[in-house]
């Protein structure tokens with residue numbers, strides 16, 4: 001990687017960080033309520049694209065016609081609250 005490529009890579013990385021800081025939305029797991037990532041939503045030509053989940057193990061589906069639901073795909077990351085103790 002030459003110097004110009006390093007500068008371009010660094011600028012692209014900083015631009016991505018800035019975009020996520022400005023326009024990113026934190027998402028939480030519907031199962032455990034813990035943070036699951038940060039995304040930028042792109043809606044163009046009838047397609048929905050979520051930028052930022054490329055390296056996350058998150059399952060996305062529609063909770064209703066208007067809302068998305070995010071869940072951890074890996075059970076070890078999902079920290080579900082412990083069930084209340086059974087009454088004696």
Ligand SMILES: [Zn+2]
Nearest residue numbers: 029032072078
């Ligand atoms: Zn979870």
